[in-house]
Amino acid sequence: MNTLTIRIESLQDVAKAIRATLAAGKAEGSAGLSFVDYETMHRVLSPKRLDVVRAMAGQGPISYREVARRVGRDFKGVHSDLTALIQAGVVDRTEDGVLFPYDALHFEFDIRASAA
Template structure:
């Protein structure tokens, strides 16, 4: 299954994963590139993947390219509002625009983060 992993973390976290992968590759170990999207905070992630936008991503998952009008029909929303949300999702790298429409080139999303109590 083709999965996009969503993570919360700092640039230092991303850099550490990159360095670790480079060190493993230098030792001759297998290193797999995993499609992922990193957000600095839960608030950033929620701003981009708000429930209405996540509904768009779910509709697109595994479907191939769809027109914005078709996406709007499937999520039962106004085309202009869906167009704004699709533009945000494209600009942040969550979905892609192709000649045939917009698409989420993955079958699913896996969220990988911890939520802790406030200090």
């Protein structure tokens, strides 16, 4: 299964992972996308946008209108969501429409108590 892993991690953690990958000479096995905090992740991957991603998973390139039909929403709103997902690197724009090139999303993060 081709999975996109979503993480919440600091810029320092991302830099550390990049250095480790460069030192090892190979990348980890799965694709990943990192956000610096939960709020940013939730803004980009809102429930409606996750519905869009779910409708696209494993389907190959599809048109904006077909995505809107699959999620039962108006074209304008879905177009706006797809634009945000493209800008975030979650969805790709192709000659044939839009593509979520994965079969699944995996979320990997901890939520901890705030410092007092």
